[in-house]
Amino acid sequence: IDGGSNYLNIYNDYDNRGAQLQGQIVNAIFAQNTVITADDIGSSVTFSFDAKRPDVDDDDFGGDDSKAAGNNCANTCVAQAFIKTQDPATNFSTTNEVIEVTTAISQATWNSFSMTIELTDPLLIGQNLQFGFETFATNDDNTGAFYDNVALTVVTPEPEAEENIPMPALALVMMSTVLLSIGTYSRRKVMIK
Numbered sequence: 001i002d003g004g005s006n007y008l009n010i011y012n013d014y015d016n017r018g019a020q021l022q023g024q025i026v027n028a029i030f031a032q033n034t035v036i037t038a039d040d041i042g043s044s045v046t047f048s049f050d051a052k053r054p055d056v057d058d059d060d061f062g063g064d065d066s067k068a069a070g071n072n073c074a075n076t077c078v079a080q081a082f083i084k085t086q087d088p089a090t091n092f093s094t095t096n097e098v099i100e101v102t103t104a105i106s107q108a109t110w111n112s113f114s115m116t117i118e119l120t121d122p123l124l125i126g127q128n129l130q131f132g133f134e135t136f137a138t139n140d141d142n143t144g145a146f147y148d149n150v151a152l153t154v155v156t157p158e159p160e161a162e163e164n165i166p167m168p169a170l171a172l173v174m175m176s177t178v179l180l181s182i183g184t185y186s187r188r189k190v191m192i193k
Helices: 017-021 169-187
Strands: 008-010 026-035 043-052 077-087 093-101 111-119 128-137 145-155
Touching (some): 008 026, 008 128, 043 077, 077 111
Antiparallel strands (some): 008 145, 043 145, 077 093
C-alpha cells in the first residue's frame, strides 16, 4: 500500500464553532450518492480504501500534538467510513449500513479496508446508495484521518443460462413421427381438374 503524496484529509467542520463550543456534536459528511434502480438488484457493492491517521507530531513533552482523530480527545471525536442505503420515502431513514471506524487506526502505516452491501431486496429500488467518510466532533476535538485509493466496485450477477433439458428417446421418436407426417402432408400436391 502506498499512500503517495496525494490523499484525502477528512476532518470535522471546525468553522461551525458556535455549535461545537456549545457542546453540540457536529457531524461532517463527505460522500457520494446514487439512486438504486431495478438493474442494481442482485448486485454486490463494495466500498474500499486505504487509510491512516496523521503522523505523530511531538509536542516536546512526549505527547502527540497532531490533529489525528482521537488524539487528546476530551469529548466527542469520531472518524469513520460508511456505505449505506437510505429511503427517501421515510425521511431518508437508513435501511442498511456498514461502518468502519477509523478513529484509532495506525498513524504510521497505511492499511486497506473494505465493506460490502448486498442489494438483494427489490424494496431498495428508488432508495439512495451512499458511501463516503464522516466525522463527529465537539469542542474542536481532533478528527483527522487520511484516505487514499478509494474505489466502489459493483458486481452484478450474470443472467442465468437457459438449461438444455434432454428429451427422452420415446418423446423424440413420437415428435419425429408427428413432424414427418406434417411434412408429408404439407408437401402433397393438390390437382384441380
